[in-house]
Amino acid sequence: MKLLIDSGATKTDFFLKTRNNDIHKFQSDGINVNYVDDDFIKNQFNKFKNQLQDIDYKDIKVIRYYGAGCLNKINADRIHQILIRLFPNTQITVYSDLLAVCHALLDDQPGYVGILGTGAASCYYDGKEIIEKAPSLGYILGDEGSGSHLGKIFLTAYLKEGISKPLATEFETFFNLSREMVIPKLYTENQPQKFLSSIPPFLFENIDKQEISNLVLNSFNQFFVHQKNYYKKEEISWNISGSVGFYFADLLNQSAKYNNMTINKIIKSPLNELIEKF
Numbered sequence: 444m445k446l447l448i449d450s451g452a453t454k455t456d457f458f459l460k461t462r463n464n465d466i467h468k469f470q471s472d473g474i475n476v477n478y479v480d481d482d483f484i485k486n487q488f489n490k491f492k493n494q495l496q497d498i499d500y501k502d503i504k505v506i507r508y509y510g511a512g513c514l515n516k517i518n519a520d521r522i523h524q525i526l527i528r529l530f531p532n533t534q535i536t537v538y539s540d541l542l543a544v545c546h547a548l549l550d551d552q553p554g555y556v557g558i559l560g561t562g563a564a565s566c567y568y569d570g571k572e573i574i575e576k577a578p579s580l581g582y583i584l585g586d587e588g589s590g591s592h593l594g595k596i597f598l599t600a601y602l603k604e605g606i607s608k609p610l611a612t613e614f615e616t617f618f619n620l621s622r623e624m625v626i627p628k629l630y631t632e633n634q635p636q637k638f639l640s641s642i643p644p645f646l647f648e649n650i651d652k653q654e655i656s657n658l659v660l661n662s663f664n665q666f667f668v669h670q671k672n673y674y675k676k677e678e679i680s681w682n683i684s685g686s687v688g689f690y691f692a693d694l695l696n697q698s699a700k701y702n703n704m705t706i707n708k709i710i711k712s713p714l715n716e717l718i719e720k721f
Contacts, residue, residue: 444503446530447721449714450474450487450510451540452561452591452636457491458718459498466718469494475562476512476521478636484522488529506535507721509543509713511562514576541566542573546720547713548682554707555674557666559695560685561640563589565670577673588666590687593646594639596658598625606654617645647690659691663698671702683709 447458457469471490513519519537545568557565566576689711
């Protein structure tokens with residue numbers, strides 16, 4: 444059996460492929476190796492093992508892991524060491540989530556790839572390897588265009604009373620919170636990125652409101668300006684993966700056009716393509 448793991452900050456998907464090519468799907472909490480410790484990572488893998496029931500995990504012979512934060516070799520080695528202890532005698536390869544998108548969207552062709560999901564990232568892929576990668580800096584200092592960034596700039600406007608009162612009231616009802624509860628959720632609770640990235644579905648429900656569409660466009664514009672400044676190119680043809688890019692595709696294309704960029708393809712997730720090739 445083979446196991447394909449795709450892990451982002453929000454969730455980790457496990458796809459177990461049997462000898463008959465049947466696919467069994469399992470899920471646990473997200474793993475961004477930049478922000479969690481080894482015990483947390485082990486717990487997510489053990490959650491998967493506990494869901495297997497009648498399937499013997501010792502029959503898994505190949506594991507391919509794609510994960511947030513794994514472009515860094517030290518982080519990739521951490522994941523590899525944890526997996527090999529939990530799944531001994533298994534062939535294990537660890538790739539970054541960015542390379543997953545490259546494999547899914549471009550296969551062996553060169554091009555520019557972007558992720559716009561919970562976080563944001565971009566790179567130039569030569570058909571085999573990632574040659575250049577723009578710094579994304581995470582949800583505190585960067586991640587422009589991502590779900591976390593959308594959440595951050597919306598909350599900033601909300602807390603500074605920069606959005607209309609009806610929309611503020613709707614937001615409070617949607618999340619069952621008050622203005623006084625927001626700061627503690629961001630600064631005292633674990634994984635504030637999860638709270639930030641939970642806000643885009645609310646924005647999507649209200650995308651017909653000008654103040655929301657302007658906010659989303661502003662975030663996407665920041666993403667494209669960041670790419671121009673890093674790659675030193677005024678025009679780039681993009682291939683995009685991620686739920687934010689997928690659900691806000693109309694505004695993403697609008698922002699791309701405004702910034703002299705083009706978008707070839709937008710997919711919600713690379714998983715279908717990766718599973719097919721696995």
